Amino acid sequence: MALKVNWCNTCGKGRNFGDLMTTNLLTHYGIKHEWAPPGRCELIGAGSILSKIPRGWRGTVWGTGFIKPGMWTDLRDARVLALRGEYTRAHVKVRASQGHMALGDPGILVVDLPRAPAEPAAVVLVPHYVDKLMVERHPGFPTLDITGSAEQVLGTIAAARLVITSSLHALIAADALGVPHVLELSDKVTGGIYKFNDYASAFGDRIVPGKERLSDRAVMAQRQEELRAALWQV
Numbered sequence: 523m524a525l526k527v528n529w530c531n532t533c534g535k536g537r538n539f540g541d542l543m544t545t546n547l548l549t550h551y552g553i554k555h556e557w558a559p560p561g562r563c564e565l566i567g568a569g570s571i572l573s574k575i576p577r578g579w580r581g582t583v584w585g586t587g588f589i590k591p592g593m594w595t596d597l598r599d600a601r602v603l604a605l606r607g608e609y610t611r612a613h614v615k616v617r618a619s620q621g622h623m624a625l626g627d628p629g630i631l632v633v634d635l636p637r638a639p640a641e642p643a644a645v646v647l648v649p650h651y652v653d654k655l656m657v658e659r660h661p662g663f664p665t666l667d668i669t670g671s672a673e674q675v676l677g678t679i680a681a682a683r684l685v686i687t688s689s690l691h692a693l694i695a696a697d698a699l700g701v702p703h704v705l706e707l708s709d710k711v712t713g714g715i716y717k718f719n720d721y722a723s724a725f726g727d728r729i730v731p732g733k734e735r736l737s738d739r740a741v742m743a744q745r746q747e748e749l750r751a752a753l754w755q756v
Contacts (some may be wrong), residue, residue, distance in 0.1 A: 525756070526558035527565045528574070534651040537669035540691025543568035543629050544584075546672050548636055551753065552646055565756060568628040568719050572610065575600075585628040586750060587720050588613065590713040604628075604753040608723035609716065624752045625724035626745040629694035631745065638677035646682040648675075648692035656688060656701035668692055680746070684734065690717055693729075697737050698746070707731045 527548065530541040544567030548555045558564070560574040561613035564581045568731035570589035575581075580599050587606030588594075597647045605611045605746040618628065647665045657665050666678045668689050676695060679685055685696040688708040696703040705718055718729045724745060 523554075525553060525555040525565055526563045527567070528558055528560050528563035528571065529557045529567065530569055530571060531557055534669045538651055538673045539668045539670070539672060540689065540694075541569050543632075544693060546635060547628055547631055547753075553753075553756075570690075571613075572715065583755065584752060585624075585626060586610075587627070587717060590716050600668065602752075603755055604749055606717075607726065608718035609720035621724065624745070624748040626749050627691075627694055627721050627724070628749055628753075629691045630697050630698040630742065630746050631749055632672075632676055632695045635676060636673050637680055638671070638673040640677040640681040642681045643678075643683070645684045645686060646678060648679070648685055648687040648689055650687075650689040650692075650708055650711050652710040653688045654710075655708070656686070656706060659706075660686065666692075690721065692719060693718065697735075698742065700732050700736065700739065702736045704734050705729050705731045 529544045533541040560578050566586045567584045572586045572588050574592045577596050578599050582601045585604040585606055587610040596615045598615055598617045602616050602620055602623050606627045607625055609625050643664050645663050647656055647660055649690055650667055651668050677697050679701055682701055684703055685703040686689045686706055687693050688706050693703050693705055699756055722729045725741050
């Protein structure tokens with residue numbers, strides 16, 4: 523029987539790299555699944571979709587977070603295997619017997635996914651699909667379409683020496699693959715810095731727009747292993 527999973531299947535006309543992360547990872551790991559609406563799904567994973575889950579939901583949370591400040595939810599009926607970061611953890615209610623919850627976005631497991639060969643580049647721009655101005659701000663640099671195939675997105679990011687992005691999951695992919703990155707916020711992207719720093723809080727870090735960063739490699743490896751282990755509890 524297929525696991526019922528929710529992800530945003532309309533974002534970026536259904537092709538946004540980050541919103542497809544959960545289904546891409548589950549497919550890679552051989553876990554049979556199908557899309558289901560929030561109230562009827564059994565699992566939610568990558569993406570800022572935690573606020574869509576109704577109260578009393580009894581499914582499993584694997585690395586999801588909130589999209590902006592001021593949100594909270596009651597997960598006392600759910601099984602919480604992982605949350606994206608400390609910001610999210612501070613705004614959910616879980617049952618007293620919940621036990622250990624991993625921290626981290628499932629997107630850091632892109633290291634397990636196949637990548638298409640790509641030409642090396644000193645700098646690659648990866649605008650969020652709603653960010654239409656990044657290319658104008660940085661003329662002449664190669665630009666990656668975040669709604670392209672996962673293999674193409676990952677291959678291009680992995681071949682870059684620096685990624686400039688306004689997309690959370692492009693930033694996460696660069697971080698996971700060991701590629702330095704710079705966040706360039708777009709006022710078109712909902713939530714501002716919130717979801718980026720929720721992600722970084724899993725590494726005891728903060729993201730400063732315009733500043734080059736890379737998570738500690740040992741902590742990254744630890745978070746990746748914790749999220750893999752959490753998935754096999756589903």
